[in-house]
Amino acid sequence: IGLMGTVKPNSEDLEFIKELIEAGKVVPVIDRSYPLSEVPEAIRYLEEGHAQGKIVVTV
DSSP states (O other): OOOOOOOOOOHHHHHHHHHHHHTTOOOOOEEEEEEGGGHHHHHHHHHTTOOSSEEEEEO
16 A cells, blocks of 8 residues: 655644654664765666665765
């Protein structure tokens, strides 16, 4: 089951999310980090479906 769409967050929702992040309760899953010079490799990795989290490009 999937859900796609957009929602306009209200200020209460944004404040709640901010508090969760500040409390360390929201932690991104980072799969790999690539330097800017290796963006083609990062894109290839994503396209091949290997990523199990976010891909970070450092500049």
